[in-house]
Amino acid sequence: MCGITAFRGPSAATRAHEALARLEYRGYDSAGIAARRSDGTAVHVRTLSGVAALVMGLERDPDATTAAIGHTRWATHGGVSERNAHPLEDCGGRLYVVHNGIIENADVLRERLRSAGHRLATDVDTEVVVHLLEEAVSVGLDLGRALADTAALMEGSWAVVVLDTRTGALAGTAHGSPLILADTGDGVYLASDVGAVAPFVSAFRVLEDDDVVDIDAEGTRWHRAGGSRRPRGLWPVPAISLLASSGRHTDHMGNEIDEQPIVARRVLDALSPGIRDGALWNRLGLPPLENVDRVAVLGCGTSLHAGRALAGVFARAGHLPTRALTASEAGHEVWEPRTLVVAMSQSGETADVLRALDGLPSGHATVLALTNNTASSLARRADAVIDCLAGPEIGVAATKTFVAQVLTGACVALSGLWSSPRADAATLEADFTALAGTPDALSGALHAWRDRAAELAGDLVTASGFLFLGRGAGLVYAAEGALKLKELSYRWAEPHAAGELKHGPLALVDAGTPVFVVDDGDPRLDVDIAEVQARAGRVIRVGERSLRVGGLELQLPRRGPSWGPLESVIPLQLFARELALRLERNVDKPRNLAKSVTVA
Ligand code: M6R
DSSP states (O other): OOOOEEETTTTHHHHHHHHHTGGGGOOOHHHHEEEETTOOOEEEEEESSOOHHHHTTOOOOOTEEEEEEEEEEEESSSSTTTTTTEEEOOOOOOOOOEEEETTTTTTHHHHHHTTTTOOOOOSSSSSHHHHHHHHHHHHOOOOOHHHHHHHHHHOOEEEEEEETTTTTEEEEEBBBBBBEEEOSSSSSSEEESSSGGTOOOOOEOOOOOHHHOEEEETTEEOOTTTTTOOOOOOOOOOOOOOOOOSSSSHHHHHHHTTTTTHHHHHHHHGGGGGTTTSSSHTTTTTGGGGGGOOOOOOOOOOHHHHHHHHIIIIIITTOOOOEEGGGGGGGGOOOOEEEEEEEEESSSSHHHHHHHHHHTTSSSSSEEESSSSSSHHHHHHHSSEEEEEOOOOOOOSSSSHHHHHHHHHHHEEEEEETOTOOOSSHHHHHHHHHHHHHHHHHHHHHHHHHHHHHHHHHHHTTOOOEEEEEGGGGGGHHHHHHHHHHHHHOEEEEEEEEGGGGTGGGOOOOOOEEEEEEOOSSSTTHHHHHHHHHOEEEEEEEOEEEEETEEEEOOOOOOOOTTTOOOHHHHHHHHHHHHHTTTTTTSSOOOOOOOOOOOO
């Protein structure tokens, strides 16, 4: 989603810009920087051409700046334009503001400000913040106090940082949207994500709701709601031992797809030794499963799909009542005691997930966070955290984090279930064996489908819509394939339980309609396929458990693992990317999307 960076100290614009580049993949509709130069003048640059393009606009010496704020935007209120890009300025060009979140009462505040004579130049909700600050500062309040008073008038969610270009002071506050502070010794950063500053600091502090910090020549002052001045505690920046995927593709997504067998191997090497003795489960401090009556897995988008696959492990191998919840709908849930909640989120910053956890009745549930960001808001909020070890994923469309989440979740679940009397011992053994074969199965799928996916994309480049079918454990992979296709190619793609075809979706099938079928070995799929073929639809079957050896087709055991045919996601990812490339889409930055969705 949007990204915020700020720095007060030497070479401020350069430092804020460097940090901003690390957040760009999270939101890329526009970018901007405002800074105070050492000579007391202001610089304000905005662009639709990406963070790198800001350098040109920073003109003169960007190092001769003492305080700066930066932003990458994912538009919510107001179209994508330079005019609507952050930082936004007040009437006098003195104060500049960057904001993540949504000001829900912006319309009312806007009217009030207009009648008071302010010139509002954009369609963005954030603009009211800078004009309210202007009013507060004009009556003599210091920046921190002005920000606290302004925030008291706002409804919604925000992380806000304001720069006073006259004094070089910065102030920040947060309410339902992350903001962290990190001291480098020679200066102070504010950022919406620790990833922005991870290479430059070893520890950081997190602003809790309604905290205000102000940073000026006299230092950093912390104001907690309720009056305390004590700074929040320090969190270590997790060591970044894993590098972003690299390889033969110029896009990140292609390399991230290719890296999946390696990621799978890494997860299994780290976690599978702790399965059979339950050590992995115990290390996480999770309650024994005798004390858990049900499991609820929640997440959004691809993480929700990974959660559904994980739910299959608790249900099929563990015979535990399990449900997978769309986090944005979890507010309607009735929570029972003794529930284990597994919150899935690669970014750990997804507002819908965090809000779902806010709705849990206290004392009812243990929350396990399964994330690729152990320094995230989700990780800090959970009772236990497991790192899915995918390494940095830059492509907005999740690929390797999906595989990592499914396998990490499966290892944790199997570890907990190993000693559970209600679990099915034969299924546990079969799942354990299947885990070990996963990296090869993923490699095999890459090998088998790379050229085929490209050819298929060539054939289907004019298709306007796609169906994705599956049954049982295969259904979630059909859903993931459809999600990948729509987000990358901007073509319609509908996932359905194959048994539902005859209840409506079959009406969509015409001569040549592409229908992907995820084959998890359920024999009833043959009937579903026949129904499509009878209407001359084009069936593309993926995940078949067969292997061609020396010209012979060998059938693999039909029963797949409890998490379903994970390797079937590979052809679907490859196809989505190939189709998108043919359609000249940006596969790393699909339109209208963002890597980290921090508004609920
Ligand atoms: O960071 P999260 O895993 O919580 O993100 C959840 C979804 O926003 C995310 O999976 C989204 O659906 C991706 N663009 C899918 O490729």
